[in-house]
Structure formats: C-alpha cells, structure tokens
Amino acid sequence: MGNPEIDIVISKTGKVTVEVKGAKGPRCLEYAELIKEIVGHEESRQLTEEYYAPDGDVRIDTKVRAKSG
Amino acid sequence: MSAIIVLTPLVVSSWPVIAAAVMGAAAGMGFSVHGPELHEEPTRRKKVTTEFENSEVVADAMAAGQKLILTKGDLTVEVFRDERGRCSVCVSGTGHSDRELKKIGEEVVGRITQQFIYNKVVTELKQRKGQVLEEEVLADQSVRVRVRL
Numbered sequence: 001m002g003n004p005e006i007d008i009v010i011s012k013t014g015k016v017t018v019e020v021k022g023a024k025g026p027r028c029l030e031y032a033e034l035i036k037e038i039v040g041h042e043e044s045r046q047l048t049e050e051y052y053a054p055d056g057d058v059r060i061d062t063k064v065r066a067k068s069g
Numbered sequence: 070m071s072a073i074i075v076l077t078p079l080v081v082s083s084w085p086v087i088a089a090a091v092m093g094a095a096a097g098m099g100f101s102v103h104g105p106e107l108h109e110e111p112t113r114r115k116k117v118t119t120e121f122e123n124s125e126v127v128a129d130a131m132a133a134g135q136k137l138i139l140t141k142g143d144l145t146v147e148v149f150r151d152e153r154g155r156c157s158v159c160v161s162g163t164g165h166s167d168r169e170l171k172k173i174g175e176e177v178v179g180r181i182t183q184q185f186i187y188n189k190v191v192t193e194l195k196q197r198k199g200q201v202l203e204e205e206v207l208a209d210q211s212v213r214v215r216v217r218l
Contacts (some may be wrong), residue, residue: 005202005217008190012210014182016076016190028071031218038193039186040079040123047072 004031016040078186080124080156084135087126087156090185091137091148098180100139100146107138114145116161119174121182126150139177146177156181187212194218 004023010016018035020028036042080087095102126135136149144162151157158181160174191201194216203215 003217005215006194006199008214008216009207010183010186010190010212010214011179012176012183013179014078014080014186016078016186017073018076019073020071023071032072032074034197035190036074036076038190039076041077043075043077045072045074 004028006031006035008035015043077123078182080121080182080185081127082185082189083127084150086188087181087185088135088137090181090188091139093184093188094177094180095137095139097184098141098177100141100144103138103140105136105138107140114161114163115165115167115170116159117167117170117174118157118159119171119178120151121156121158121178124156125154126156127154144173146174148177148181183212187214190214 004027005021007019007021008016016035016039018032018039020031023031032045092102136147139146139148142162143164144160147159147161149157149159158174158177160170160177162170162173165173191214195201197218199216199218201214202217203213205213207213
C-alpha cells in the first residue's frame with residue numbers, strides 16, 4: 001500500500017473534517033492526531049472498516065477440491 | 070476510509086500570521102484592506118462586535134495598534150486584538166440592523182478562521198514533506214485539500 005492520503009475539508013465557519021485513507025489500524029489515528037495537533041480540539045471521531053483491518057497484506061488462498069466417488 | 074474526525078479550530082498565533090489570514094479572507098469576500106491609520110468620519114453608525122471563540126493573538130513587540138480595517142460599500146469591519154488578547158471583529162454600517170451586522174461579523178470571523186486554518190495546515194504539512202494533490206472550493210464555500218504524506 002502507498003503513502004496514506006488525508007482529505008481535509010475546512011468549512012466556511014472554520015470547522016475541519018479530516019478523513020484518513022490508506023492507513024489501517026492505529027496508524028491511521030497517528031495521521032488524524034497530527035492534523036488535530038495543527039488545527040485544534042476534537043469534536044467527534046468515527047472509525048471505519050479499514051481501521052479494523054490488519055495492518056499489512058493478507059493473502060487468502062482458497063482451494064476447492066472436487067470430491068470423487 | 071479508515072477514520073473521520075471533526076475538529077474545532079483554535080486561532081492562536083502572532084498578529085502577522087493572523088493579519089495574513091485576514092487579508093486572504095478579505096480578498097475572497099470583496100473587502101478592501103486598510104491599516105489602522107484609516108480615518109473614519111465620526112457618524113452615528115451602528116456597531117456590533119463579534120469575538121473569535123477560541124482565539125489568542127500572541128503578544129509581541131508590535132502588540133500596540135494591532136488592527137486592520139476592511140471596507141466594502143458602507144460597511145466597515147475592524148479586526149483587532151482586544152484587551153484580553155483575543156481576536157475580535159467590529160462591524161459598522163449605515164442602513165443595517167444589529168442582527169444584520171452581527172451576521173456579517175460572524176461570517177467574517179468564519180472566513181478568517183477558514184483562511185487561518187488553511188494557511189496553517191498547508192504550511193505545516195509541507196514542512197513534514199506532505200504533497201498537496203488537490204485543492205478546491207466546494208459549492209458551500211468549504212475548502213477541500215487532499216494531501217499525501
């Protein structure tokens with residue numbers, strides 16, 4: 001996976017919404033914390049499916065064996 | 070996606086940094102910017118002051134006279150460091166109700182905050198070798214910045 005991307009939306013009242021993409025698990029929160037440090041106080045946080053995904057590549061091999069008989 | 074957080078901005082900086090945000094926001098809102106020397110004719114204009122909720126202008130050698138004046142039509146907006154060290158705006162104009170002036174003040178505060186946070190985020194992420202991939206102004210006047218770290 002490449003470097004993570006951060007999508008930052010600054011509303012016309014100055015409120016900031018940050019979405020971290022491409023970083024799994026606690027790593028994504030490290031990036032969110034970085035933006036929080038720059039901007040101000042945290043109002044709310046929502047963790048998505050990717051947060052709970054294992055940090056690293058996972059390969060799943062599926063074998064289907066035909067049953068003879 | 071992996072995490073979405075919503076943040077309330079803090080506007081804490083020295084006057085020159087805040088002044089840069091004021092000038093950027095003023096340009097975007099069609100205001101002309103003047104220094105504190107702009108002389109205003111004494112008239113019976115209504116005035117409404119709005120304070121930035123989470124702000125602090127860090128005192129420095131230039132603490133005195135920290136003020137910028139924005140004008141557009143009959144509106145005058147003073148942006149200044151108040152005696153408590155907070156950033157405030159005072160809107161005055163003829164032919165406007167207090168409510169209208171208050172609304173204009175809140176809009177100006179919001180846009181200055183937006184510009185301040187934009188400048189700060191982009192500067193600090195670039196210092197951390199971040200790469201700005203995309204920037205756009207959305208239909209609701211929000212600013213969207215996409216950064217790769």
